[in-house]
Amino acid sequence: MKAIALLSCLLLTISTNVAAQWYDAKGRAPIVNGDEDIARNMAVQDAIKHTLLFTGAQVNSISQLSNGLLSSDRFEVRSSGSVRDLLLISEEIVDDTMIVHIRADIVASKTSCHASNTKKYVALTKFPLRNRQQAVVGGIFELGSEAAYQLFEQMSSFNGSYGVSQLLPINQVIAPNYQPFVTDQSNMSAPQLLAAQTDSQYLLSGEVKDVSIARPTSKWFGIANNNPLRQYIATYTLFDGLTGEKVWHKRYTTQAPWTFDQREKIDPATQEFWSNVYGESITNQLKQVTNDLNIFLQCQNLRGQVIKVNDRFVTVNLGKRHGLMVGNELMVHHATQFTDDRGILRQSTQVNPTTLVIKTLYDNHLEAEAKDSPLYGDIQNDAIVSLKP
Structure with missing residues (x-):
């Protein structure tokens, strides 16, 4: 299956260094245009993200990589810990998918707060598309709603500082710079009303800004690509459900080749879509949202x-x-x-x-x-x- 694994077999190995722990993980990535090197690097990044979600460490930078792995493709994942060493144990190709097994030496942060052991509940709204005309190619008009569902599923299985209460069946755009506005005689704003419906402390709202598609003007990851590139740019805003105030906001950008036929209609609710390289790029973005929310909420008071x-x-x-x-x-x-x-x-x-x-x-x-x-x-x-x- 050409999908970055949502679940990885993670094995904790006890290290003699008490300041660090070794974690084993597997990652997957599709091989696009036959380039195994790029697929390998993407699979390694996928495996590292799985270890971070599992351990709670969020890496700022990679200070040392064994055997020159990823030496020209350094990346950062905002965090309070670091990956001190990284070993590529094995790799295999199955059905045009690169599967890697890595071992990472993770030094986690010692920072903590009195609220870190409590769980705050978050309600989500669906994510509307700002420009529906951009969704004509592929007919992906329901992509925002399905992306909200995928994020809800990720947050539901995430073992962190928050839980999710409900995915509200509405497309609700709440401007991140809005002035809390009263919507009824109870003097409650829109975020307060929606959070109250689900007994939640927070409300997460989002909007898909750009799903435009265009022929690439440059190489993608350094290789020639005959497929057009498609954007997925989204913003996510977290509101305090008790006061209606915006407490967190971030814009995320990703892109990937659109490998479907231009005339083909694709249902974003299918495995065919999410196992495609474009769907996988969105999945990686949602993983980062899940992790960033955990970083923000872990020290917020219950x-x-x-x-x-x-x-x-x-x-x-x-x-x-x-x-x-x-x-x-x-x-x-x-x-x-x-x-x-x-x-x-x-x-x-x-x-x-x-x-x-x-x-x-x-x-x-x-x-x-x-x-x-x-x-x-x-x-x-x-x-x-x-x-x-």
Whole structure:
């Protein structure tokens, strides 16, 4: 199958160096136009990405490569660790696919934060195409929606600092530089409304900016290519579902040969599309999004909302699935908004003096009591609650 493997056989080997660990991984890449060298390098990069997703290390640079491997094709994957050494154990070609087995010596970062052991939940919207005319070749009008589904699947299987709650069945474009706008009488913005529907702390929105296709004016990876190149440029924006504010935004660019017949209609929901070199290039981009989100969210504080208040305890929409335990202490924040002198709507919070202690824990909600005094009457539904450092 001409697909970069979504799952790799990863074997952890104990190293005598306590500051590093050796990881084995396999990677795949299709052989385009018979060039095995380029396929080998792409397969090695695929294998390295699998080790990074598995270990949680995100590499800034490769400082040393054994046997000159990738000596002229250095690349970077933003991270808090590094690959100190890289060995190519074996390679084989199966059905025009290069399969490599590598061993990487990964030095992981020692940085940590009190929120790194908690899990924040993210809801996704589908990704619309900005210019549908660009999708005429191949008839890939549903590519944005299918890419959102592929990202949802990757995030669902990713073992990191977040979980995914739901892929909302809507194409929702929310400008990354928008001013939080009220959409109904509850004074909630669009990101807040959508996140509330899924009980999520964050909302991820995206847009496919460019899927244009053109004959290449230069060589692709240094080789002649008779197939036209097709772009896949997308932006992804993460919103705080409790305040509606944009907290993360990034643009990603990739391109690959479009090897299908110009008159052929391709369904982006098929394995035929995703096993093609163009589909694989999009898959690699989505892997990077998955990893970048983990880097950003791992030290963001876990937060939820009060959903019920009575004389003895408050109920919060956080629970076991978020990594909490009985006895954890919580802080209560009251969210407010104000308009500054330039007319920009700003978010503000006031910390309630009451500290809550978790007494009863369920999968997706908890019951907490005041630590030192009776509950203050100003703790009301929808108040924001965060894990106390």
